[in-house]
Amino acid sequence: MTLVGSGISVDIWHQPWIPWLEFEEFRCLMDRVRSSFPNVKSIADVSLDNGSWNIELLKEMFGQGLGERLGRIPRLPTEQHDQIVWKKATDGQFSVKRAFEASQDCDLVEDNSVWKKVWSSKIHHRHSVMLWRASSGSLPTKDRLSFVMDKTCLLCGGEEETAVHIFWECPFARALWFSSQFAIFGGAGGGDSIRGRLQWLIERIPADLLAHLLSFLGCLFDGIWKARNTSLFKGGVPNLMQVREGIMRRFMESVDIMERDVDVAASFRPAVCEEKISNSVEFFAISDAAWKDNRAGLAVGMLDRCNNTSEWYTRQVPASSAAEAELLAIKWAMQMAAQRGTNSFAAASDAKVLIDALKKRCHVRLWPAIACSSLYWRGLHIVVRLKS
Numbered sequence: 001m002t003l004v005g006s007g008i009s010v011d012i013w014h015q016p017w018i019p020w021l022e023f024e025e026f027r028c029l030m031d032r033v034r035s036s037f038p039n040v041k042s043i044a045d046v047s048l049d050n051g052s053w054n055i056e057l058l059k060e061m062f063g064q065g066l067g068e069r070l071g072r073i074p075r076l077p078t079e080q081h082d083q084i085v086w087k088k089a090t091d092g093q094f095s096v097k098r099a100f101e102a103s104q105d106c107d108l109v110e111d112n113s114v115w116k117k118v119w120s121s122k123i124h125h126r127h128s129v130m131l132w133r134a135s136s137g138s139l140p141t142k143d144r145l146s147f148v149m150d151k152t153c154l155l156c157g158g159e160e161e162t163a164v165h166i167f168w169e170c171p172f173a174r175a176l177w178f179s180s181q182f183a184i185f186g187g188a189g190g191g192d193s194i195r196g197r198l199q200w201l202i203e204r205i206p207a208d209l210l211a212h213l214l215s216f217l218g219c220l221f222d223g224i225w226k227a228r229n230t231s232l233f234k235g236g237v238p239n240l241m242q243v244r245e246g247i248m249r250r251f252m253e254s255v256d257i258m259e260r261d262v263d264v265a266a267s268f269r270p271a272v273c274e275e276k277i278s279n280s281v282e283f284f285a286i287s288d289a290a291w292k293d294n295r296a297g298l299a300v301g302m303l304d305r306c307n308n309t310s311e312w313y314t315r316q317v318p319a320s321s322a323a324e325a326e327l328l329a330i331k332w333a334m335q336m337a338a339q340r341g342t343n344s345f346a347a348a349s350d351a352k353v354l355i356d357a358l359k360k361r362c363h364v365r366l367w368p369a370i371a372c373s374s375l376y377w378r379g380l381h382i383v384v385r386l387k388s
């Protein structure tokens with residue numbers, strides 16, 4: 001909630017400033033009015049030179065009664081900066097606990113089952129906070145900051161920076177999504193909000209994978225947001241493979257913690273055993289790929305089972321799609337194994353659809369939407385074992 005001073009920094013359409021409205025009510029009201037007043041951007045635009053409300057304009061925008069009521073909202077003296085306060089607290093101070101309590105007792109039209117899942121005890125607190133920040137609109141993305149003129153996404157330089165864009169639709173984000181074991185591609189449902197999209201995913205994901213998916217998303221959003229901030233403060237575009245590596249490392253740590261604390265992953269374990277590699281296999285390779293702008297970052301881990309050593313290789317190559325990138329990674333792994341003169345070789349990839357297609361020798365179709373199955377976890381667990 002914002003206490004308005006000069007109003008210059010307050011985005012009138014996105015940043016709550018009406019004390020008696022809940023966020024959803026505020027958003028609905030603004031969605032109705034916004035398109036008729038394209039020139040109004042900040043609270044300063046509905047203020048007079050002396051720092052008071054422009055009541056005539058408010059009435060024009062919101063109607064006679066509401067306009068007058070808005071004009072009675074107290075303001076800070078104009079020389080004071082606008083202030084953001086947590087309105088549920090008497091001292092105005094924000095805390096995660098207060099946000100959580102508010103999210104639990106709010107009786108919005110939308111059901112709050114998403115929040116309950118996001119704040120589940122199975123998920124690391126850090127990931128819950130990140131998911132909550134991204135889906136509650138409390139990250140300062142450029143679209144929410146009226147004083148930022150250049151709204152371009154820092155990661156792709158193409159679209160406007162919104163939360164949905166940077167976490168979902170940006171090519172940078174898509175490559176990270178797609179190269180994960182959840183292999184989720186664009187075209188996901190859930191509308192134009194992070195919360196809606198989370199809800200959409202939660203409804204489709206098997207219950208036993210939910211905590212893993214949400215933990216992964218916590219790591220993913222955190223990694224993307226950090227990469228975005230690095231770019232903002234230091235310039236340049238972050239290295240996709242490095243960002244991916246950081247995300248996957250944190251995710252594996254949380255999987256590890258989850259499996260120690262709760263038995264949530266018990267259902268994956270039989271699959272891991274099934275995947276046991278025959279003792280006669282000398283080389284075992286794990287391949288993976290990330291793809292962006294017709295460039296693929298390939299990663300291959302090679303385990304020499306005779307000498308019990310492992311090595312990791314990465315390189316960039318041209319590729320026309322993420323599926324091709326995965327295929328190139330598998331091919332590269334096979335080539336390296338062949339160069340070592342091995343007779344027995346096993347490979348693992350998290351690109352299940354590709355592997356299935358390779359086994360059946362049929363054409364690979366691009367993923368239309370979400371492809372998620374516990375089979376991906378076979379690859380994941382082997383990666384964990386290799387790295388440790």
Ligand SMILES: [Zn+2]
Binds near residue numbers: 153155158166171
């Ligand atoms: Zn982008």
